[in-house]
Amino acid sequence: MFRLRFASIFLLIPFVLAACTGGDNPVAKDAKTAETVAVETVAVVRGEMVAHYSATAALQAEHAASVIAEMPGTVRSIEVEEGDQVRKGQVLARLDADRSKLTLRQNEAELDKLKNEVDRNTRLIDRKLIPATLFDQSESMFLAQRADTELARMKVRKSEIRAPFDGVVTRRWIKRGQFMESNAAAFEIADFSDLTTRLDIPEGAAALKVGQQVSIKVDALPGQAFAGHIERIAPVVDQASGTIAVTVAADNSSKQLRPGLFCRLDIAYDRIADAILLPKPALQGGREDSTVFVVEGGKAKRKAVKLGRENGGVVQVLDGIEAGDMVITAGQSGLRDGADVEIIGTRIASEVDPARVAAHQ
Numbered sequence: 001m002f003r004l005r006f007a008s009i010f011l012l013i014p015f016v017l018a019a020c021t022g023g024d025n026p027v028a029k030d031a032k033t034a035e036t037v038a039v040e041t042v043a044v045v046r047g048e049m050v051a052h053y054s055a056t057a058a059l060q061a062e063h064a065a066s067v068i069a070e071m072p073g074t075v076r077s078i079e080v081e082e083g084d085q086v087r088k089g090q091v092l093a094r095l096d097a098d099r100s101k102l103t104l105r106q107n108e109a110e111l112d113k114l115k116n117e118v119d120r121n122t123r124l125i126d127r128k129l130i131p132a133t134l135f136d137q138s139e140s141m142f143l144a145q146r147a148d149t150e151l152a153r154m155k156v157r158k159s160e161i162r163a164p165f166d167g168v169v170t171r172r173w174i175k176r177g178q179f180m181e182s183n184a185a186a187f188e189i190a191d192f193s194d195l196t197t198r199l200d201i202p203e204g205a206a207a208l209k210v211g212q213q214v215s216i217k218v219d220a221l222p223g224q225a226f227a228g229h230i231e232r233i234a235p236v237v238d239q240a241s242g243t244i245a246v247t248v249a250a251d252n253s254s255k256q257l258r259p260g261l262f263c264r265l266d267i268a269y270d271r272i273a274d275a276i277l278l279p280k281p282a283l284q285g286g287r288e289d290s291t292v293f294v295v296e297g298g299k300a301k302r303k304a305v306k307l308g309r310e311n312g313g314v315v316q317v318l319d320g321i322e323a324g325d326m327v328i329t330a331g332q333s334g335l336r337d338g339a340d341v342e343i344i345g346t347r348i349a350s351e352v353d354p355a356r357v358a359a360h361q
Contacts (some may be wrong), residue, residue: 008338015327019327036340040330041295042279049275049316051210051309053267057197059218059250061190061259063165067092069180071100071158080187082172086163092187093178097159115143167191170259187253190259195250196231197263200243208233208269214248215266218257227251272309276317282329283307283315293328295341300328302337325343 026089073095080092121138124130171188173189174180201208214228234245248265250257282292283305290307293300305320321327328335335341 027201036342037300037335038344039293039295039300039328039332039335039341041326041343042329044283044317044321044323044325044327045277046274047277049272049309049314050268050311051270051272052311053161053201053269055201055265057199057201057248057263058261059195059197059257059261059263061167061171061192062196062249063167063191064170065164065189066185067161067164067187067189067341068183069095069161069174069186069349070182071095071155073100073180075161075174075176075178075180078172078174078176079296081168082169082331084169084324085187086167086169088165089161090163091160092163092169093161093174095159095161097156100152100155100159104152105154107145111142114138114145118142161186163189165189165191165216192255192258193252195252195257195259197248197250197265198202199246199248200238200241200244203242203244208246208267212267212269213234215268216248216250217264217266218261219264220261221256224256226254226257230267240282270309272316275308276321276323277314278305278317278321278327279329280313280315281312282327282332284332292321293335293337294330295326295328295343298340298342299307300332300335300337300339 046252074098075093077094078092079094080086080090086092117138118135119137121130125132125135142217167189168191169187172186172189173184173188174186180186184230208230210230210233216226216228218224220228228248230246231249232247236242250263278292283290285291287307290305291302291303294303295301303320306318308316308318310316328341
């Protein structure tokens, strides 16, 4: 029994000596390493924050119309085709107008007859050879016939289908020899120089103003950006969706755009010249209860932050940290407040800025 106790004491002597002399102790070293967390940090900076609103929509012609046949008749000729540029008042098609022209000649002949009668009665009433009632009757008949003649003349003009404004023929509905009913669609016309698109912006999501510049990109024309601007903003909020209608006008001076093209819009609606910038990977929690870990004296300190605008991977901080603070962006998962940390890499906030996405209030 004595020998067993002596052997145990002998085996413990090296560990006691190592602890007393401060020699390398693997167990103590491992414990110390486990308490120190390796992290990556970002130096918070001040810089310009540009708030963006991004959306997708389809272009549409602000001026587009369905041209109809105002009078019935058979299509005698078609003067334009789809894709043709037309001017206001240009003849697009002609209908059979023989009956209308015959009616017009009859009305014109009757009008001349009544005009002569009025002229004769005017001379007679001046000489007081006829009663005034007879003169008034002949004049009334002349005026009524003149109105009928103008109506017949209008029917002849309506046999020609004309363009209501400058534009491009986007669709032809009629064929030669086809009988057209009154008010039947004959052509579709659109003005490509005046293209717009409509956005439904969430109430309060973006402080947009009339005249703000808009960058427009079209999937069908990769690598190109087209200019635009906010043309008008609806004065009311849609009660069903809680959105505001915003109309954006596109600059189509290059004549490359056309109605129906799918486009992506980017609106830089706010610029903050001196904002505290923080990369989003540093944030923990939701937007209303966000926190970050700041390295102070080799230790991680949790701080609550109040957020502002957001642009891609960078967010504006309104309160909680200052420029120059070292904020942890990697290794903070499971990190506790006051823990020892070792910085293994540092960047600045302005370097962490992925592609732009929609900005949020």
